Amino acid sequence: MQIREEKAERHTLAVIVDNEPGILARIAGLFTARGYNIESLTVSEITLDKAVSRITIVTSASPATLEQIVAQLERLVPVHQVTDLTARGAHVERELALVKVAGSGDHRIEALRLAEVYRARVVDATIASFVFEVTGTIEKIDKFVELMGEVGLVEVARTGIVAIARGAEAG
Template sequence: MQITNQPSERHVLAVVVDNEAGILARIAGMFTARGYNIDSLTVADISEDHQVSRITIVTNGPPPVIDQIHAQLERLVPVHKVTDLTEEGPHVERELALIKVVGTGDKRVEALRLADIFRAKPVDTTTESFIFEITGAPEKIDSFVHLMRELGLVDVGRTGIVGMMRGVVD
C-alpha cells in the first residue's frame, strides 16, 4: 500500500495530557521528526488542580498516516487519551479571530454591515479603524477575512481550532 497515492484528509485530534513542562515540545517534535504537518494547535488547562491539559491538533494526511499519528501520540507517556474527533462522528469546531480593518466612508460602513451579518463584534474602534472579534467554524472566519481584504484588512490574529464531540460521550 502506497501512502502517497491516497488522498489527504483533514483530521481534528483531541489529546488529553499531563500538564507538565516539555509535553508540547515532545508532541511537536514527534510531528517534525516524521515530517507531519500541524495546521492548527491549541492547548488549554482542563482540570481544577491544573494537572491535565487538552491539546487540539488539526493535521492532514492519508488514512495510514493519520493512524500512525494517533498510535504515536498514544505511546507518549504523559498522554492519557487521543480522540480523533473526525473519525468519532459529529463534533463542533470553533475558532476565535481578531481582525483589524482600516477604512473611512463607504468602506467603513460596509465593514460594519458585513460584521453585523457575520456576528463579528467590534472590540476596538477609532475614527479610521476597527478590530473585530469573530468566533465560529474556520470556514466562516475564512469567508469574513476574504471579504474584509477588499475593505481595508491590515491584520489577522487567529487562535486555532478547538473541537468537542456532540452529545453525551464517555
C-alpha cells in the same frame, strides 16, 4: 505490483495530557521528525488544579499515516487519551479571530455591515479603525477576512481550532 496511494484527509485530534513542561514540544517534535504537518494547534488547561491539558491538533493524513500518528501519540508517557474527533463522527469545531480594519466613509460603513452579517462583534474602535471578534468555522472566518480585505484589512490574529464531540459522552 501496483501501489495504491491513499488520499490525505483532514482530521481533528483531541489529546489529553498531563500539564508538564516540554509536553507540547515533544508532541510537535513527533510531528516534525516524521514530516507530518500541523495545520492548527491549541492548548489549554482543563482541570481546576491545572494538572491536565487538552491539545487540539488539526492535521491532514492518509488513514495509514493517521493510525501511526495516533499510535505514536498514545505511546508518550504524559498522554492520557487521543481521540480522532473526525473519525468519531459528529463534533463541533470553532475558531476565534481578531480582525483589524482601517478606513473611513463608505469603507467604514461597509465593514460594519459585513460584520453584522457575519455576527462579528466590535471589540475596539477608534476614529480610523475597528477590531472585530468573529467566531465560527474556518470557512466562515476565511470568508470574513477575505471580504474585509476589500474594505481595509490591516491585521488578523487567529486562535486555531478548538473542537469537542457532540453528545453526552466525553471525547
